[in-house]
Amino acid sequence: MRISVDPDRCQGHAQCLSAAPELFGFDDEAEHALPLQEKVPAGQEPVARRAAAACPERAITLTD
Numbered sequence: 750m751r752i753s754v755d756p757d758r759c760q761g762h763a764q765c766l767s768a769a770p771e772l773f774g775f776d777d778e779a780e781h782a783l784p785l786q787e788k789v790p791a792g793q794e795p796v797a798r799r800a801a802a803a804c805p806e807r808a809i810t811l812t813d
């Protein structure tokens with residue numbers, strides 16, 4: 750599973766960081782979230798799905 754954040758949609762609410770701090774960081778300068786790694790580590794898929802569902806802007810995309 751791969752994870753990406755659309756910087757145009759992201760509004761910096763940081764719910765993704767709260768839901769999955771092991772998967773997301775924050776670019777303070779650009780004021781949007783970033784995946785810490787493009788590929789979701791094995792076993793972290795449910796956490797990634799929870800984080801994507803928590804994003805109010807639907808800025809997180811998960812692909813298999």
Ligand code: SF4
Pocket residue numbers: 754758759760761762763764765766781782803804805806807808809
């Ligand atoms: S929850 Fe969504 S809008 Fe908020 S920082 Fe994360 S990706 Fe951006």
